[in-house]
Amino acid sequence: MFSIFRTIVMRDLTLAMRRRSDVLTTLFFFVIVVSLFPLGIGPELDTLRMIAPGVFWVAALLASMLALEKLFAVDYEDGTLEQMLLTPQPVFVLVLGKVFAHWLVTGLPLVLLAPLLGVQYDLSAETLWVMVLSLLVGTPALSLVGAIGAALTLGLRGGGVLVSLLVLPLYIPVLIFGAGAVEASASGLGETGHLFMLGAILLLALVAAPLATAAALRISAE
Amino acid sequence: MSPRQINWFKYSSPSTFYPLAGRLIPWFWMITVVLIAIGLYLSFFVAPTDYKQGEGYRIIFIHVPAAWMSMFIYLVMAFWAAMGLVFNTRLSAMMVQALAPTGAMFTFLALWTGAFWGKPMWGTWWVWDARLTSELILFFLYIGFIALQGAIDDARRADRAGAILLLVGVVNIPIIYFSVKWWNTLHQGASVSLKSGSSMASIMLVTMLIMALGCWAYSIAVALTRVRSIILEREHDSQWVSQLPEVRL
Numbered sequence: 001m002f003s004i005f006r007t008i009v010m011r012d013l014t015l016a017m018r019r020r021s022d023v024l025t026t027l028f029f030f031v032i033v034v035s036l037f038p039l040g041i042g043p044e045l046d047t048l049r050m051i052a053p054g055v056f057w058v059a060a061l062l063a064s065m066l067a068l069e070k071l072f073a074v075d076y077e078d079g080t081l082e083q084m085l086l087t088p089q090p091v092f093v094l095v096l097g098k099v100f101a102h103w104l105v106t107g108l109p110l111v112l113l114a115p116l117l118g119v120q121y122d123l124s125a126e127t128l129w130v131m132v133l134s135l136l137v138g139t140p141a142l143s144l145v146g147a148i149g150a151a152l153t154l155g156l157r158g159g160g161v162l163v164s165l166l167v168l169p170l171y172i173p174v175l176i177f178g179a180g181a182v183e184a185s186a187s188g189l190g191e192t193g194h195l196f197m198l199g200a201i202l203l204l205a206l207v208a209a210p211l212a213t214a215a216a217l218r219i220s221a222e
Numbered sequence: 223m224s225p226r227q228i229n230w231f232k233y234s235s236p237s238t239f240y241p242l243a244g245r246l247i248p249w250f251w252m253i254t255v256v257l258i259a260i261g262l263y264l265s266f267f268v269a270p271t272d273y274k275q276g277e278g279y280r281i282i283f284i285h286v287p288a289a290w291m292s293m294f295i296y297l298v299m300a301f302w303a304a305m306g307l308v309f310n311t312r313l314s315a316m317m318v319q320a321l322a323p324t325g326a327m328f329t330f331l332a333l334w335t336g337a338f339w340g341k342p343m344w345g346t347w348w349v350w351d352a353r354l355t356s357e358l359i360l361f362f363l364y365i366g367f368i369a370l371q372g373a374i375d376d377a378r379r380a381d382r383a384g385a386i387l388l389l390v391g392v393v394n395i396p397i398i399y400f401s402v403k404w405w406n407t408l409h410q411g412a413s414v415s416l417k418s419g420s421s422m423a424s425i426m427l428v429t430m431l432i433m434a435l436g437c438w439a440y441s442i443a444v445a446l447t448r449v450r451s452i453i454l455e456r457e458h459d460s461q462w463v464s465q466l467p468e469v470r471l
Contacts, residue, residue, distance in 0.1 A: 148390055152383045156373050165369050166387060169362035172355070173397075212390050219382045 004089045008097030009104075015074075016105045026067045026106045027113065033059040034117045045122045052121040053131070053182035057175050060110060060135060064142040065167055067106040068150040069160055071098065072217070076154050082221050091214035099140075099147050099210070107139035123186070130185035134198060138178040141202040144209040145170050151216035174201055234311050236453045237462045243446040250443035257436030264429040281339045287434035289332040291441060292360060293395055295325035299367075300392045303385035313449075315381030316456065318388070319371060320448035324441050326364035333357060352401040353409040356394060363391040377456060 016023055037055045038048055075081040084094055114135055115128045123131070149167035153159040181194035233239045265283035272279040299318045306314035336354065337347045348354065367384055374380035401409075457463050464470075 148386070152370065152387060153373070158373060162369055162373050165362070166366045169359045169366060170390065172359055176355075208390075212386055216383065216386050219379055219386070222379065 004093050005097045009101045012101035023105050026063050027109050030059050030063040030110050048121045053179040057179040061171050068146045071102050071150045092210045095210040095213045099143050103140050103143040111135040127186045130191045131182045134178045134181040137198045138174050141174050141205045144205040147213045151213045154220035234313050236313055236457050240453050243450050247446050250439050253439040257432055261433035261436050269426050269429050278342045281335050283433050285335040287437040288328045291437050292329035292332050295321055300388045303388040307385050316449050316452045320445045322368050324444050329361040351409050356398040356401050
């Protein structure tokens with residue numbers, strides 16, 4: 001079962017490497033959105049430090065949502081997805097592999113780049129650490145939950161707008177605890193509680209979301 | 223098998239449910255009108271003025287029932303969605319579709335009346351408090367469900383995709399219900415609970431329960447009316463529909 005997981009991950013990573021521009025689009029979207037706020041709000045460092053957690057998390061949410069479109073769509077269009085669903089291997093593992101590869105390509109670079117952008121917002125080193133940690137725990141949960149929406153809207157007209165309507169409400173808990181962790185750390189309240197909640201959300205998503213995604217894929221590919 | 227055993231699946235077929243719903247609808251409308259009339263009378267003329275909140279508190283007689291219904295209808299929809307997925311019954315999915323607009327309406331009503339109550343009591347229309355936020359998420363979930371159903375042309379796929387979305391969203395219901403306990407929020411705690419009874423005057427409680435039952439009967443009446451239309455729409459090429467007197471005309 002693990003070899004299936006590895007095969008899927010390697011395949012999707014290879015495909016992503018062949019089409020690098022797709023990967024970079026998401027990353028630069030994140031960079032640009034985060035950089036727009038100081039231009040719109042003004043360069044006072046006190047204000048920036050205050051809004052930084054929210055801005056980073058909302059930008060991460062939107063970037064993750066934009067990337068969802070690519071998760072299953074290409075495989076769906078050329079029929080690969082149907083063949084994958086026909087294989088005797090569990091769809092759960094297939095979904096998990098695809099989501100993991102997707103996160104490696106769209107989520108992880110964003111996590112790694114966040115501290116660099118955080119310096120623009122004059123965040124302290126400690127707050128930057130918490131931000132990276134919260135994004136590291138939170139973004140996989142976003143990818144997992146988003147996969148459900150991506151699978152449900154496969155091949156629908158106006159799927160891109162629809163997916164935001166379906167997925168964003170489900171993203172809200174991650175946003176609250178993710179931004180909450182960074183904020184709590186910045187104000188000295190201690191971030192552990194929020195991080196544990198994020199971890200709990202991730203675990204729940206890890207168990208439940210692939211099941212729902214697998215069921216949704218079966219319906220969409222019928 | 224005893225001869226008196228009821229066949230629960232008899233009414234799971236649209237052709238038998240359609241006339242049954244038609245017979246039930248007037249009754250539920252009657253119950254709705256009577257209960258809402260009594261409830262409104264009690265809430266405006268009989269229930270005493272609250273010593274802390276003044277006359278403004280009277281809005282809870284619609285706010286609390288609406289909030290209850292918003293959560294309850296979602297659970298009922300999720301139940302029928304699960305039934306539809308498991309037993310593959312057509313009627314369950316139609317019921318889900320029929321309930322969605324009413325649920326969204328009650329959620330909106332709960333938020334709206336809450337805002338009206340919040341302005342004089344808290345001095346603000348809206349706070350980003352756990353219960354208010356989770357109720358808002360519930361509203362988005364209803365809208366998302368309706369949008370998903372609308373976007374898929376194939377009715378069968380729409381039903382099943384909607385069912386999965388509903389079942390995923392169920393996570394939100396306990397969060398709304400327990401939010402006043404789990405977080406330290408501005409929204410007051412539950413006034414009615416099974417364990418400790420009610421913290422209100424009994425006439426207020428009775429009024430609120432009558433209003434809640436009225437809203438319940440209203441939801442059933444509206445959902446049944448809507449499900450009849452949906453049945454006619456989806457089964458329009460079947461024989462029994464073409465023989466109905468209202469279709470022949």
